[in-house]
Amino acid sequence: MLRGCLLASILGLALLPGLAQSQERKETGSDKSLLIGLIPEQNIFKQIERYTPLTDYLSKKVGVKIRLKVLTRYGNIIDNFASSSLDAAFFGSFTYALAHTKLGVEVLARPEALDGSSTYHGLLFVRKDSGIKNVKSMKGKRIAFVDKATTAGFLFPVAHLMRHGVTDYKTYFKEVYFTGTHDHAILDVLNKRADVGAAKNTVFERLAQTDTRISQELVVLDKSANVPENALAVRRDLDTALKRLLLDALLSMSNRSDGQTILLNFGAKRFILTADRDYWAVVQYAREINLDLAKYDYMNE
Amino acid sequence: MKKRIIIGLSVFALIFFAGGIYIVSTIEKATSTLDRLIRLHQVEILREQLLTDARRVQADLAFKGTHYARELDTVVAHVLELGNEARSCLGCHHSEEITAKITDLVQQVQNYKDALSRVLTIRANTARLEEEEHRAVDVGQQLVDQLTTMTSLTRARLDQRTRASLQAIGGMKSVLFILISIGPILALGLAVIFIKGFTRPVGLLLQATRKVKGGDLSFRIQGLRDEFGEVAASFNEMSASLHEQIQNMQRAEHLKMVGEMAAGLVHEVKNPLAGIKASIQILLQEGNVPEEDRVVLTAVLGEVNRIESLMKGLLDFARPPKPQFMPVDMNSVVESSITLSLPYSSVASGSRKAVEIVKRLDPRLPMVMADPNQMQQVLLNLFMNAVEAMPGGGTLTVSTSENLETGSSPDMGRHIQIEIADTGKGIDEETRKKIFQPFFTTKRKGTGLGLAITKRFVEMHSGKISIDQNPNGGTIFRILLPRTNMEETTAPTGALTGR
Numbered sequence: 001m002l003r004g005c006l007l008a009s010i011l012g013l014a015l016l017p018g019l020a021q022s023q024e025r026k027e028t029g030s031d032k033s034l035l036i037g038l039i040p041e042q043n044i045f046k047q048i049e050r051y052t053p054l055t056d057y058l059s060k061k062v063g064v065k066i067r068l069k070v071l072t073r074y075g076n077i078i079d080n081f082a083s084s085s086l087d088a089a090f091f092g093s094f095t096y097a098l099a100h101t102k103l104g105v106e107v108l109a110r111p112e113a114l115d116g117s118s119t120y121h122g123l124l125f126v127r128k129d130s131g132i133k134n135v136k137s138m139k140g141k142r143i144a145f146v147d148k149a150t151t152a153g154f155l156f157p158v159a160h161l162m163r164h165g166v167t168d169y170k171t172y173f174k175e176v177y178f179t180g181t182h183d184h185a186i187l188d189v190l191n192k193r194a195d196v197g198a199a200k201n202t203v204f205e206r207l208a209q210t211d212t213r214i215s216q217e218l219v220v221l222d223k224s225a226n227v228p229e230n231a232l233a234v235r236r237d238l239d240t241a242l243k244r245l246l247l248d249a250l251l252s253m254s255n256r257s258d259g260q261t262i263l264l265n266f267g268a269k270r271f272i273l274t275a276d277r278d279y280w281a282v283v284q285y286a287r288e289i290n291l292d293l294a295k296y297d298y299m300n301e
Numbered sequence: 302m303k304k305r306i307i308i309g310l311s312v313f314a315l316i317f318f319a320g321g322i323y324i325v326s327t328i329e330k331a332t333s334t335l336d337r338l339i340r341l342h343q344v345e346i347l348r349e350q351l352l353t354d355a356r357r358v359q360a361d362l363a364f365k366g367t368h369y370a371r372e373l374d375t376v377v378a379h380v381l382e383l384g385n386e387a388r389s390c391l392g393c394h395h396s397e398e399i400t401a402k403i404t405d406l407v408q409q410v411q412n413y414k415d416a417l418s419r420v421l422t423i424r425a426n427t428a429r430l431e432e433e434e435h436r437a438v439d440v441g442q443q444l445v446d447q448l449t450t451m452t453s454l455t456r457a458r459l460d461q462r463t464r465a466s467l468q469a470i471g472g473m474k475s476v477l478f479i480l481i482s483i484g485p486i487l488a489l490g491l492a493v494i495f496i497k498g499f500t501r502p503v504g505l506l507l508q509a510t511r512k513v514k515g516g517d518l519s520f521r522i523q524g525l526r527d528e529f530g531e532v533a534a535s536f537n538e539m540s541a542s543l544h545e546q547i548q549n550m551q552r553a554e555h556l557k558m559v560g561e562m563a564a565g566l567v568h569e570v571k572n573p574l575a576g577i578k579a580s581i582q583i584l585l586q587e588g589n590v591p592e593e594d595r596v597v598l599t600a601v602l603g604e605v606n607r608i609e610s611l612m613k614g615l616l617d618f619a620r621p622p623k624p625q626f627m628p629v630d631m632n633s634v635v636e637s638s639i640t641l642s643l644p645y646s647s648v649a650s651g652s653r654k655a656v657e658i659v660k661r662l663d664p665r666l667p668m669v670m671a672d673p674n675q676m677q678q679v680l681l682n683l684f685m686n687a688v689e690a691m692p693g694g695g696t697l698t699v700s701t702s703e704n705l706e707t708g709s710s711p712d713m714g715r716h717i718q719i720e721i722a723d724t725g726k727g728i729d730e731e732t733r734k735k736i737f738q739p740f741f742t743t744k745r746k747g748t749g750l751g752l753a754i755t756k757r758f759v760e761m762h763s764g765k766i767s768i769d770q771n772p773n774g775g776t777i778f779r780i781l782l783p784r785t786n787m788e789e790t791t792a793p794t795g796a797l798t799g800r
Contacts, residue, residue, distance in 0.1 A: 043418040045380055070377055072421045147424075177429055180422020 033065040034242075037077050037089035040147075041230060042183045042203055044070045051090065053262045061249040064242065072180060074149035075298035078102060081235060088234040088246070093120075093227035094151040097282045101293040103235070107276065108243065109250045110231030111268035113202070118272055119226035120202045122152030124160055125186070128219045130195055135164035142175040144185045144194035149298040152200035153182055155285045156224035162289055183207055190214060202229070206267075225281040231274045247273075303528060305498065313491050320480055327473045334466045345452075345459050347386060352448040354383040355410075358417065359441045362434070365420070373421070380417055384410055402451070409444045416440045502529035509536055518544040559739075563619040567612045574612075578605045614750040618739060621754070624672035624761050631717060631782070632662045634673055635699055638680035642688070655694030663702045669717055669782050675758045682755045683721045683778050689744070690725030690776065698722045704781075715784045716764075724775040733768050 036055060038047050048070050059066040069086065071077060074095050080086040081103045091099060091107070099105045112118040126132040132141065146153020158169060166172045173196075179185040182199035186207055189197035201223065208214040232250065234243055253259030254270035263270065286293055361376045371379075387410040390403045416437035423433055502525050512520040518540050522533035581602045584590060590598065639658060687697050700720045728736065735741045737756040742749035759766040764782040771777045 040418075040422045043415055044377065044422060045384060045414045045418055048377070048381065069374065072373060073424075175426065175429075177425030178423065179419070180424060181418065184419050184423065 033067060034062075034087045035067050035069055035085060036232075037080055037086045038068055038070045039074050039077055039090065039092050039095060039230070040070065040072055040181045041092065041200075042181050042206075044072065044181070050266065054266055057253070057259060057262050058246065058249050062242065062245045064245075074147040078149070078298060081105065086235070087238055088232060090230045091233050092150055092230050093279055093282045094155050095149050095298075096228075096231060096233055097279050097286070098149060098293055098296060098298060099233065100276065100279075105233045105235055106243070107231050107233040107274045107278075108247045109271040110229045110274045110278075111263075111266065112270050112272050113229070114264075114267065114269050116269065118229050120152065120200045120229055121226050122156035122198055122224035123201050123204055123220045124157050124196070124198050124222040125189060125204075125218045125220045126196050127189060127192065127217055129217070132195060132221075134221070135161060135166060138196050139172055140174050141195035142177075142193075143169070143173045143196040143198075144188045145176065145178050145198055146182050146185050147178050147180060150182075150200075151227050151282050151285065152224060153185060153198050154178075155282065155289065155291070157198035159224075159285050159288045160222050186214065186218070190218060224285070227281045228274055228278040232271075305527065306495070309491060309495065313488070316487065317484075320484060324477060324480060327477055331470050331473050334470060338463060338466050341459055341462065344390075345455060347390065348448065348452050348455065351383065351386045351390070352445065352452055354379060354386060355413075355441065355445050355448055358383055358413070359438065359445060362417065362420065362438055362441060365434070376421070380414055384414055406444075406447060406451075409440070409447060413437070413440045413444050502533075505529075506532065506536065509533075509540075513540055513543070518547065557619075559619050561619075563612075563615040567616050570608070570612060574605060574608060578602065578609075581605065611748055614748050614754065618750050618754045618757060621757055621761065622675075624675050624758075626670045626672060628668045629671040629673050629676065630666070630668055631671070631676065631719060632664075632666050632701055634671075634676050635660070635662060635680060635701060635719065638677050638684060639699065641677070642681055642684040656688055656691055657694075657696045659696055659698040661698065661700035663700075666701050666703055666717055667784060669784055671762055671782060672758075675761070679755045679758050679780070680719075680721070682751045686751065687721055687723035687725065687776075687778075690723050690727075695724035695775065703784075716781045717784065719780040719782070720777055721780075722771050722773075722775060722777040724771065724773055727770060727774060728768065728776050736768060737766070 036051075038044075038051055041047060042050075048068055051068055055066045055068055069080070071080065074092060075098075077086070077089050077091065077095050078099055081089070081099060089095075089099075089105075091105070096105070096107055100107070110118055126138075130141075132138055143157075145157065148154050161169050161172070170176055175194075177194075179188055182203035185194070185197040185199045186204055188194040190211075190213060204214070232246070234246065250271040251273065253263055283293070285291075286296075358376070358379050361371055361379060364370045365376075387403075387407045390406070416433070420430075420433050420437045423430065425433075505522055505525060506529070509520060509522045520540065521537045525533040581598050585595060585598050585602070639660070643658075684697065684699075691697070698720070700722075702718050704716055704718050732743065737752050738749075739753035740749035741753075756766050759780055759782075762782055764780060766781075767779050769777045769779060
């Protein structure tokens with residue numbers, strides 16, 4: 001409880017810069033439309049194909065034309081909100097914490113997976129035949145992060161490294177690079193393009209279902225705490241009625257037959273209400289690696 | 302004609318129907334061919350579009366990081382279009398071989414998308430970035446090569462197929478033109494045949510009516526068949542009947558005139574003749590008349606008797622007495638007539654046994670309404686003629702019978718028939734034609750009125766008399782008498798009968 005209040009106050013203070021960004025927009029009338037951003041959680045084309053049925057459904061239910069904009073970088077979400085082109089986005093846990101802190105975006109709901117989980121965690125993995133057993137044996141190797149603005153693909157592995165005494169990962173490894181997507185981080189380690197990788201468990205498990213080599217040839221060295229699954233958050237100055245409509249449409253999907261079909265193809269059982277307090281683990285990791293969310297430079301080097 | 306019209310119209314309808322079916326099926330076939338061709342061209346366009354899109358994405362990749370690079374959203378849209386088009390190819394129906402090729406193509410596109418996604422999202426050192434870009438370009442080039450090969454191969458096949466289809470459609474078009482041209486000609490031909498079929502008989506009938514109107518009652522319509530043939534036959538019968546009636550009227554008029562003359566003549570001649578006859582008879586009774594004068598006077602008396610007989614015959618023919626109709630059993634009349642004629646037969650033939658009389662009388666012969674005296678005179682005339690026709694002897698056969706409507710003279714209805722057949726020398730056809738005419742005779746001393754009066758009497762009974770050749774040699778006279786007035790009478794009551 002105490003931890004929750006602390007998070008709320010931190011996030012509350014961080015809202016202030018975002019207020020300045022509020023602008024007049026047209027969200028009523030027949031020509032109203034919404035632009036929703038997608039983070040490159042996986043192959044960006046697959047990402048669009050996965051989210052298109054969901055946003056089509058929302059368009060129909062809310063009565064607003066919804067377009068998708070896929071981004072090649074997690075951090076672009078922040079930039080796009082800042083440049084006022086995005087109305088909402090499906091945020092990863094860390095990008096939401098950043099966006100909320102910097103811009104004041106408001107989270108609405110996130111999917112609950114078919115197994116009942118609504119969170120994910122980060123994995124740090126290597127190939128079984130790489131001989132890498134711990135952080136010490138990683139020295140001088142190649143590490144594949146996902147993006148500087150991801151919890152599972154950056155925040156968690158850096159925290160892990162720091163916990164094991166690595167203060168500057170850039171010099172500890174022979175090569176540090178950002179794959180941009182979780183699946184590529186996994187596939188790069190699998191295909192020996194990198195020695196160490198970090199990614200979210202949901203993508204890891206999804207790939208493992210179609211490629212048995214992943215579970216046979218990779219080994220997980222550590223996993224992070226659970227953080228909320230990618231959630232839909234909207235800009236703070238979005239029309240309140242529209243916010244309400246979007247939230248209602250998402251929460252009621254599991255009660256409608258057409259909604260259930262889309263949810264099933266999406267890989268979710270339902271959408272559940274999500275609040276800022278669900279992101280405490282992210283804040284915790286940020287603290288652990290001395291990261292100031294308000295000033296964090298999320299762009300990859 | 303009705304039959305011909307029905308057959309003609311049926312044939313025309315059948316030809317029209319068959320032509321219609323052929324035209325519809327030809328159009329359907331041509332449409333299907335064109336539809337198939339269009340779909341093949343659409344597939345070809347889709348394939349070429351896929352190739353264009355692949356090249357466009359390759360260009361996007363080549364321009365990446367330069368001033369000419371397109372917006373990321375545009376590049377993403379291009380890649381998505383490429384993927385959608387590749388997937389739409391799988392939606393069509395293909396053979397197993399083609400499906401395998403398209404599946405391979407879709408997988409190639411997916412690989413390209415993976416590589417492109419990686420290029421667009423990765424942040425790494427220059428060497429790794431270049432490696433990823435080269436890999437994506439290689440995958441893209443493989444895709445372009447694969448599509449180019451497919452497109453050029455299918456384009457050649459499609460060109461060939463298009464030419465064959467257009468040639469087939471051209472053939473169909475020619476057949477259609479021929480059919481459309483033949484249709485009206487056929488219809489016109491049939492119309493001409495029908496019109497001719499109507500106008501020729503109508504023209505002939507019109508010509509015939511004009512001829513009849515002009516007095517040519519001997520004109521007969523020839524060469525018409527079917528219903529028009531029946532009309533022509535009726536018309537011919539009508540003309541013949543008219544001709545006969547006019548002749549009858551003329552004859553009746555002629556007879557009337559002759560009768561009046563005869564009556565006047567008989568009246569004028571009778572009294573002087575009676576005076577002459579009486580005077581001669583007185584003279585013959587005188588005792589002092591020399592023998593040679595007596596012979597002359599007797600001859601004169603015979604001639605006077607002959608003149609009287611001629612006068613009576615002439616009067617009977619010209620002004621016959623009105624028949625006194627009563628129910629008559631004609632078998633009895635035949636019997637009595639034979640009895641009366643027997644003496645004459647022996648005299649005429651010169652031998653009592655020379656003429657054998659055979660009677661074949663129908664015992665169930667019904668009664669008829671007739672004047673028994675006139676009928677007896679008729680039969681006596683015929684019997685005497687028959688006996689005279691057999692100077693060397695022979696057989697006189699008399700038979701009676703009843704005929705129904707469907708008998709030898711259906712126009713008379715129910716009637717009885719009396720036949721008198723001799724086995725004499727017979728009568729030639731030319732003579733038979735004239736034998737009932739008054740004053741026509743082949744006898745040296747005949748008056749030529751016997752058969753004319755016979756015919757007159759029979760006709761006054763609404764009957765008919767005819768003459769025919771006897772198959773056994775000789776002649777047959779046949780009398781028909783109607784039963785119209787004696788409907789169901791079979792047993793006479795107070796009738797003149799010999800039974």
